[in-house]
Amino acid sequence: MTQPLSVDMFEELCPSDLIPLRFADKWAALILRCLDGGPRRFSELRVPLSRVTAKVLTSSLRALERDGMVSRTAHQPGTVPHVEYALTPLGRSVLDLYATVGAWAAEHWDELLEAREAYDASQ
Amino acid sequence: MTQPLSVDMFEELCPSDLIPLRFADKWAALILRCLDGGPRRFSELRVPLSRVTAKVLTSSLRALERDGMVSRTAHQPGTVPHVEYALTPLGRSVLDLYATVGAWAAEHWDELLEAREAYDASQ
DNA sequence: CGGTATCCACAAGGATACTG
C-alpha cells in the first residue's frame, strides 16, 4: 500500500522545527544533564565539561537560556561574581525527552552498529 | 537538594551518542517521513524535497542507509536506472521516535517562543 | 534516471590570550 506524497514537504515541517530542541547543539544535552542535580555555577560546569571551552560553553548556555530551558542568575553580594545556572520547568521537560531518546538509542544501538559495519564492509 | 557532578561527563555520554540518531542531519527527519507511505524512487523524493539539492539528498540517503534506517534497491530491468528507497524496521522505529519529539515540540512550542521573545526583548 | 564532480559560503566549534 503506497500513499501519495505531499507536493511540498516544507509546507508541513521545516527543518527549523527541530532546531529549537537543540538536538543539533553538540553540548546542549550534556549541559542540561549537568544541571539535573541542582543549580550550578559556571566554574562548576567547566569541571565535568572540561572538553568544552569557556567560549563555547557560554554560547550554548546563552542559547539554552534564550529558549527558556535554563535560567541564569547573577548574585553579587560583594565584588566577586557569582552566577548560577539552573533548569527551568521547560528544561526539565526536555531532559525527560532526552531520556526517551536515550532509551531508544540504548535499545537500538547494536542494530545500528551492525548496519554500519555491514555497510562499511561492502564499500 | 543538590547532587554531586561527575568528574568527567564524557565518561558517561559523548556528544557522538546522539549523532547516530541523525538529529543533527538537517533533512533526515523529512526524508524518513517521505518514505513513510511506501518505497520511493530518487526522483519521487526530489518533488516534496524540492529545496534539497540532489547532492545533499544523496548524501543524506547514504548516511541513513549506512545507519540501517533506509534500504536502497536498484532494479535494472533494461538500461534505464530504477532505484527505490524504503524504510527499514529501524527506520520505522526512529520515525516513531520523531513523532514523540514532535509531540513534545507541539506541546511546548508556545512556551519556547515566549521565552525567546522575552529574551530578545531584554537584550 | 540517478546520480557525481567541483567549487563555494557560512556557521559552529575550538585555541589562545586577555579582562571587569
Add this chain to the structure above:
DNA sequence: CAGTATCCTTGTGGATACCG
C-alpha cells in the same frame, strides 16, 4: 569568577555543471 576578544579550522550544506 565569569566570562570576552581574536583568530583559525572544519564541515555541512548549497549552486552549478556534467555523466553513465
